[in-house]
């Protein structure tokens with residue numbers, strides 16, 4: 001059990017299914033005193049006497065819901081009892097499945113209140129599960145992320161974290177930090193004696209190991225941010241190479257104007273789409289060239305701005321003409337991770353082998369396509385997937401889906417980097433110990449070891465009622 005939080009020991013009830021008419025509604029109950037407290041509301045359909053011992057653990061019982069105030073039958077229900085500690089919350093728990101008529105549900109909840117059961121606050125079941133050590137905070141938050149997942153990919157990631165994958169990754173960092181702090185504090189205790197000169201090297205090694213473990217989580221934070229914000233993919237290149245044609249192909253309809261006149265596109269064309277479960281903003285831009293034309297100049301300025309900020313750039317060029325020097329420079333400036341070189345109008349090139357890239361761009365991703373015939377577009381989609389979506393280092397199961405988690409891990413990283421700097425500078429161990437404690441505090445917020453009650457209140461308040 002976790003301290004210093006005090007546990008509430010009353011029985012709570014909450015509707016776990018959405019409000020409104022439904023075939024079945026599920027009401028969850030949790031707290032010591034179950035199933036006794038519920039007995040006045042339950043009747044055996046064949047009149048058998050009910051007692052707490054009558055309930056078989058985790059089996060559905062077909063019972064009548066009885067309204068003792070009106071002295072009448074309310075509904076037929078299926079009732080299940082989970083004795084502690086083998087329940088979601090770790091407390092005695094029950095679930096009532098009745099018919100999902102809002103009036104029936106409202107009456108049942110009123111009767112529950114009448115026998116002394118309190119209506120649950122949002123997330124209170126999960127909070128009790130956390131307090132009884134059934135879930136750590138990463139798992140509780142994975143539950144919330146799973147319930148609110150807007151893409152299947154995010155739901156799968158949350159399911160992995162519910163099994164404890166994120167807790168393991170966070171625990172490894174925390175253990176490393178704890179070991180290190182123990183060592184630094186031991187050094188402090190023996191400060192009067194001569195310090196072993198190997199100590200600092202050892203500290204450095206340990207810090208490097210921690211930073212390596214932490215890298216998985218910071219990359220997981222970056223990817224989690226992308227999943228939330230989506231990615232910006234920009235199509236860039238010289239006028240007339242087929243940027244708008246590719247944009248239309250990827251969007252799936254004729255959205256941008258395509259003509260043989262160079263400089264047709266001036267405004268940015270944007271389209272939101274979901275790519276493998278991740279929101280993507282696809283942007284078609286004005287062709288890059290020097291021009292005296294004011295409107296086009298502004299279009300190019302905007303294009304350059306978007307290219308600079310893009311998560312991924314499809315740098316399009318004419319397969320016959322090859323890459324211009326200015327494009328090579330742009331590709332180098334952006335770096336191979338952010339660029340895919342796309343040779344368009346492959347239909348006009350007789351030799352359809354792989355295009356030779358200049359030496360400077362060896363190692364860049366490149367694809368030959370034709371927006372006219374559609375050739376190479378499947379291959380481009382594959383390359384976009386592997387190149388733009390699989391982030392090196394970010395491991396499945398440690399993708400930080402929530403802003404709170406990302407913020408805590410970034411604070412941990414800052415503190416660990418500061419610790420590394422202090423060791424390199426040979427700074428006093430007292431300061432190092434202080435910084436390590438702040439790193440521990442920050443990483444501890446992820447699994448909930450160092451969460452204050454108010455923070456927990458805030459976290460669980462975002463959950464659903466009945467969860």
Ligand SMILES: Nc1nc2c(ncn2[C@@H]2O[C@H](COP(=O)(O)OP(=O)(O)O)[C@@H](O)[C@H]2O)c(=O)[nH]1
Pocket residue numbers: 238239240241242243244245246257258259260261262263264265287344345346347348369370371372373
């Ligand atoms: N032969 C051929 N022509 C293309 C291809 N893609 C685009 N075009 C033509 O090239 C011209 C310019 O296309 P557009 O998409 O407007 O280029 P942008 O200026 O880069 O946006 C138009 O006449 C298109 O029909 C292609 O794959 N093959």
Ligand SMILES: [Mg+2]
Pocket residue numbers: 243244245256257264265285286287
């Ligand atoms: Mg265009």
